[in-house]
Amino acid sequence: MSAIGSNAAKGVHDERPVGTYSGFLAVAIGLALLASAAWIFLDAVGSARALRAGVQLSPVLVALALGLAGALVLAGMYTLQPNEAAIIQLFGAYRGTTRRAPDDTASTRAAVTASIRRSTPTTTPSRSAPARLS
DSSP, X not given: OOHHHHHHHHTOOOXXXXXOXXXXXXXXXXXXXXXXXXXXXXXXXXXXXHHTSOOOHHHHHXXXXXXXXXXXXXXXXXXXXXXXOEEEEETTEEEEEEOSOSSOHHHHHHHHHHHHXXXXXXXXXXXXXXXXXX
């Protein structure tokens, strides 16, 4: 195979459509992870002060792991506007492309509005001439 042919083959891209879901559940999970991490950390520090002892390492590590997991969940969120596309990657490898928002209410609303406009008659109200003050 020539060098030109191998470079041309690298430029070929097969787009794989990927379905996505609404992110409200992911936001709730991410915030719950962050809140539980803060709760565990503050409880560990508070109990150490009450007992006048050193802070135990295991609750702090659990809180750190939960906080990191919550931050990663929230960092993976993205918004998709109409006529936009997003490339989905996993550890740098291409997994697919999404072109439609999971809850595409804007296009549904536009289609319903357009059908209502087509079904209603288009009459223009008549305007009377303004009265002249003499």
